Amino acid sequence: MKKYLLVLLVFLCLQTYAQQSINLSSPDGNIQLSAGLYAGGELSYSITYKNRPVILPSGLSMKFKEPDVELKQFTLQAIDSSSHDETWKTVWGEYSSIRDLHKELKLTLQDKNGSGILMNLIFRVFNEGVGFRYEFPDQEKLDHFVLADERSQFHLTGDHKTFWIPGDYDTNEFTYYTTKLSEVDASGGATAQEIHAKTFFDKNAMQTPLMMKTADGLYINIHEAALVNYPAMNVVVDKASFTLNAHLVPDAVGNKAYLQTPAKTPWRTIIVSDKATEIIAANRMILNLNEPSKVVDPSFIAPQKYVGIWWEMHVGKSSWDYAGGQVGSQQTSKVPHGATTENTKRYIDFAAKHGFKGVLVEGWNTGWEDWFGKWKENVFDFVTPYPDYDVAELSRYAKEKGVKIIMHHETSGSVTNYERWMDTAYRFMNNYGMNAVKSGYVGRIIPRGEHHDGQWMVRHYERAAKKTADYHINVNMHESVRLTGLHRTYPNWIASEAARGNEFNAWSSGNPPEHEVILPFTRLMGGPMDYTPGIFQIKLNVYDPNKKEQIHTTIAKQLALYITMYSPLQMAADLPENYEKHLNAFQFIKDVAVEWDDTNILSAEPGDYLTVARKEKGSPNWFIGAITDEQARTTTGSLSFLDAGKNYVATIYRDAADADWEKNPHAYTIEKFIVDNKTALKLKLAPGGGAAVSIMPVGTTNIKGIKKYK
């Protein structure tokens, strides 16, 4: 990264609240950061957007346990500023390249109260928002230290409308609440009961990414970037002042982090705009705050669509375990084991026939017969198949068919056990030609007392990302900490779940239609989610007449999710037999890309709707996805991004006129039109529905009988 040291206008001015205050504006001038010290030496920062306050003066301080020091009053030793403008190429993603344009301000501070400890505060101001982090440089006065608390504050301007999930140390698999800040109650609703390993700690606590909307129409997103060697941050709202207070996930003995200088915290990020579309586009700011890729040769990194033996367990058609008892659904009778050699060959055949690269197989290894909820340390060994699963034969068969089996490592939360097996397990994958693993962390963590989102586990996830890279393996982590843009640094960490995925629709109260129009503003701000879309058999009573659940969607919405929920790893999650009944709709899943040159957010409102257009990487094809909540809507999208003077065929997969997520979810219509860059598409979305569009240049597809759009 080239750094341009810039002659910056640093305003050292006296304000009513601060003794010393330094102002820095975003490159476009819309965002203004003010940081400084009060007369007593207390740190404070504030942010405005187009002269409207976003963050009122907010405190920044640190409390250590060892040494026993509170860093809350400082003397300002130095001010450094610089400006950065560079464009970097992604390994994969929503954009082929990303511009990192920001100004940086570094305050060198020293504890005023005797310890002599040096701390730096770094701010970066982008057009999209602000990031800040604490640094503890190499110094005589501080080497090893134990963090008791990070006391970062985000003092908001009012009782904003907020899209939140409860603060928790172990899970993020909640449905979202949409309330005012004053109405937050994280003490756990009905859906919290559906999650096994959870650790509630404060009824005013919420997780990030936290999406808010002010009464006067500003959109604000608070999260963190580059969560490395540090616990995840929750925020606890003080309802009297509307201040969010950082709350770090503790370890087994109540400490927050064990650090050694030089050390730095993750970036705390505040993204702000008066347009909801710009919030989603600003997930690039999170990436810009992460380190460049450490994977020297990324040639093994394999974005892909995949199918797998997985949904059939969730709907109760087959089981994870050999004995036939472990399924996602409540059921009493035994079902066949899913991961048999024969069934896997059926999926390999289906994948090969329809052009999928990967076949995930869950429940192939011993351990599933006795694991769930037991907090048992030695469950899985990751190399011993059930007797009806022939690893060598399937490896041979998959290779013959040009498909790769995706390994599955459910750790049952017993991470000490997994870490003992990792090398052996990855060598096993190498030996059998597998280059991707889905890992899972279901259940309470072992080491006991540690949490999914604490420093120890954050280090584990990074270790897993590094070690899989060493073995040229792509990794997709489920039940991990939510993402913070680290996939820039470790692009083989190709996705995570780390939120409530489509699976909950199979056996719980499910995900309400608004869920997928909130996730892009929250969980996906930090990185791709393996949401596992593509369910065509929406009513689940076909598997069992007593099964009441149905997916809260239409088929067309399931297609749209491949665009609106960006991931380089996308599952076609339903069963082959269900796709075979709807091959015309399935064509969209076959066509849709997973890597993109460019992305346009056409329309967006958190919790309501989202329309996204993306250009396939290295191709002239575009794809559009539009989704809505439980409200029917018509969304209009200009195709002005198409090449001028060129005709394209648009294939529109939309809800049928009478489609409805509750009453008529399977009804869809497919139409083809000729379009160009002057076309404005009008997409009608049913309640809980969506639309998906593929746009390919004329010449690459048959246009006989296709009419011009509108």
Added chain:
Amino acid sequence: MKKYLLVLLVFLCLQTYAQQSINLSSPDGNIQLSAGLYAGGELSYSITYKNRPVILPSGLSMKFKEPDVELKQFTLQAIDSSSHDETWKTVWGEYSSIRDLHKELKLTLQDKNGSGILMNLIFRVFNEGVGFRYEFPDQEKLDHFVLADERSQFHLTGDHKTFWIPGDYDTNEFTYYTTKLSEVDASGGATAQEIHAKTFFDKNAMQTPLMMKTADGLYINIHEAALVNYPAMNVVVDKASFTLNAHLVPDAVGNKAYLQTPAKTPWRTIIVSDKATEIIAANRMILNLNEPSKVVDPSFIAPQKYVGIWWEMHVGKSSWDYAGGQVGSQQTSKVPHGATTENTKRYIDFAAKHGFKGVLVEGWNTGWEDWFGKWKENVFDFVTPYPDYDVAELSRYAKEKGVKIIMHHETSGSVTNYERWMDTAYRFMNNYGMNAVKSGYVGRIIPRGEHHDGQWMVRHYERAAKKTADYHINVNMHESVRLTGLHRTYPNWIASEAARGNEFNAWSSGNPPEHEVILPFTRLMGGPMDYTPGIFQIKLNVYDPNKKEQIHTTIAKQLALYITMYSPLQMAADLPENYEKHLNAFQFIKDVAVEWDDTNILSAEPGDYLTVARKEKGSPNWFIGAITDEQARTTTGSLSFLDAGKNYVATIYRDAADADWEKNPHAYTIEKFIVDNKTALKLKLAPGGGAAVSIMPVGTTNIKGIKKYK
């Protein structure tokens, strides 16, 4: 093991305290166990020795956390009894074979209070004492469970004289206190401050093996056998009733153990005799309560004497770390790095010249420069040498000289890190021809919140024993949990420290002279200790004029320790240059065996004196060691164990007439005599002194000029 089901006289009788009571006597009739249920269903047991009460009626119950059940009232479902007599061969030890003669009583019990849980209580009565354990058989009503408390009691008959160290979750490196039970105060004296990682929990708590003596001369030892998948037991004395209450070491979240049926606890052992010598000999009872060896091919197991680069760091002559700052002693100036290629070759040469098989090298690998007391997870990697240590060259050189380098794995207590490296580290040893490792667990444990003596670590030690066995490696663990006879099951777990070793003499208040006459009655009851005897340079001011410490011993006592402190692994701990000044005394260390066919405890009193004679394995040679506390003594030992009608040469290494552990520790005398099985040796021991004798048949040694003894 052959089992003889015996028609046992089981007395079902009514007593005043119990509804049902079953009596069982030891094979020799001296010990009587009574076990039974009170009218309410509460379990109780009591023990007498030669009709004198040893354990008064004492309770036995269990409390679970998950399920939330207290097992304290039972119905008796069945009584089974059997008798056992078998003799098994040791892989190594104090005896070539050991007789396991005992009667067993099994009570099948069911919870009376609704849970329906089944529990068995197994008693084994030996001539030496009693062992009992709880079993939770495979059953419908109990699968996984979490133990909150084991409430085993040992109700003693009075205010016994007790040899104890404070109860602790993390360390056993205390000096011993000798007080009445009523005077126990475990809140930590001066020596406790010398230990870094310690976790005090109750001022009435003590560790086992706990040695006691009653006012009327009974010796009682309480410990446990076969500590597997369970936390270690401390005992807390109720001074009102002189009842010892079991207190298990908790885990990071306060639970005691995570178990799954079928499960069993370790054996709780009560050894009793009216002769102190018989207590020490009864360490065989602990072995008999352990499982036979699981090491299928023990040919790699290598009892041995070794030297090493180790004491020089303790006395401050060289350092563990490359930069020269890490030494045992307090000192300000830098010293040279100890583990250099050149220095190691010097030790290899010395070992080869004098017939030692092993050379331990500590401080050879990176990490020492920044580890102590930091609770840092990633310190050592166990495969990266400092730049001045050439592993390949030293491996070649050692092989050429017929010596093996002993690997050193200091884990710094970061066991998660060690477990990640174990396979790699053991492969590294295999590649470089090393077959023994000394491991260390200095510092607070990671996973944080776990303890050295908790279930998680107990499982780790067993895992380490198994994994080293898989790699054909002998392991010697320092700062581990104290032993419970598991070296029968894993004879490659060749020794442990797990008590206050000789090293404390180098830089702390040291070990008082009585320390070595207490350890055989306490720590060594559970298994061999790598005490590292053989210090000849007793005053340490030769290394630094300001160094005040001296070892609390005479040279002759250091020699005697090779017999009195049994271990199949014995270090000659001093520096080569110190041995070269006393080659005549060093001859004893060269001659003494580490494996034995037979052992006779000639005289013993805990805290006062000990004389032991041992017959070398597969040889007619005998060796005697006699030690005393700070009192001078004369000990008389009959040599009646020698073959009748045969003459032997006895070489006596004894304290000089004016020797004294404080004032004149280096003075010794060596004499040779002809002895036979009618000889009664009189050995004069100086204050804090000892005597060592080697006895070899005439014919194997030169007898010219040697006179008949007395």
